Amino acid sequence: MSEKTSGPVEVSLEKDKNYAWCTCGYTENEPFCDSSHRKHNATPSLKFSVSEEKTAFLCSCKKTSNPPYCDGSHNG
Ligand code: FES
Structure with a gap:
C-alpha cells in the first residue's frame, strides 16, 4: 500500500451502478x-x-474503517 495521505473525494454515485x-x-x-x-x-x-443516487465522500487515504467512505482517518 502506498503512503499517500489525501482527503476524501466527492463523487456522485448512481443508483445500482x-x-x-x-x-x-x-x-x-x-x-x-x-x-x-x-x-x-x-x-x-x-x-x-x-441503493439510491447520492453524493458521497470516498476515502482516498485507505485508512478508513468504513470503506469506501471517508471516516476522517486521513487527519490522524
Ligand atoms: S488499483 Fe487499487 S485496488 Fe485496483
Missing part, C-alpha cells in the same frame, strides 16, 4: 480502481453499489 473502490492506493483514478493493483500484486478493489 457497480463501482470498484481502490483499496491499494496505486490507482491513477482515485477513489476508483484502475487495475494498478495487478502490477503491484496488491489487494484488489472493493466492489460496491448504492
Whole structure:
C-alpha cells in the first residue's frame, strides 16, 4: 500500500451502478480502481453499489474503517 495521505473525494454515485473502490492506493483514478493493483500484486478493489443516487465522500487515504467512505482517518 502506498503512503499517500489525501482527503476524501466527492463523487456522485448512481443508483445500482457497480463501482470498484481502490483499496491499494496505486490507482491513477482515485477513489476508483484502475487495475494498478495487478502490477503491484496488491489487494484488489472493493466492489460496491448504492441503493439510491447520492453524493458521497470516498476515502482516498485507505485508512478508513468504513470503506469506501471517508471516516476522517486521513487527519490522524
Ligand atoms: S488499483 Fe487499487 S485496488 Fe485496483
